[in-house]
Amino acid sequence: MATVTTYQEAAAFRPDKFNPVVLAENERVKIILACFEPEQFIPVHQPGVDLTLVVMEGEGALVAGDREQRIHPGTIAFIPAGEARGIHAATRLTLMHIVSPPPTDADHVQVAAGLKRGAWK
Numbered sequence: 001m002a003t004v005t006t007y008q009e010a011a012a013f014r015p016d017k018f019n020p021v022v023l024a025e026n027e028r029v030k031i032i033l034a035c036f037e038p039e040q041f042i043p044v045h046q047p048g049v050d051l052t053l054v055v056m057e058g059e060g061a062l063v064a065g066d067r068e069q070r071i072h073p074g075t076i077a078f079i080p081a082g083e084a085r086g087i088h089a090a091t092r093l094t095l096m097h098i099v100s101p102p103p104t105d106a107d108h109v110q111v112a113a114g115l116k117r118g119a120w121k
Contacts, residue, residue, distance in 0.1 A: 034087070087120075
């Protein structure tokens, strides 16, 4: 089914942890609007999926492969399957995540463990 929206209409934030809002998905791709309050994060992990991300608003830090860098509106990143990635919000942060193929439960094991530890790295 076709999906048309704005990120402002779709954005939804949670006080306890980042909120992944699924905008669209099929067997080939999953499009997520990742919404973060300051200091929220996606722990560094190495899933078996390709990730393209675009920063819509806010600032933070991105681990991509073996480096960490600051991100801000307009930042675009591509991280191939198997490479480390993680995000930490410095301000309220909204990112578009395009993941291919859609992640499995196994791809999220490291994320769940990092959230449980309360550590993004």
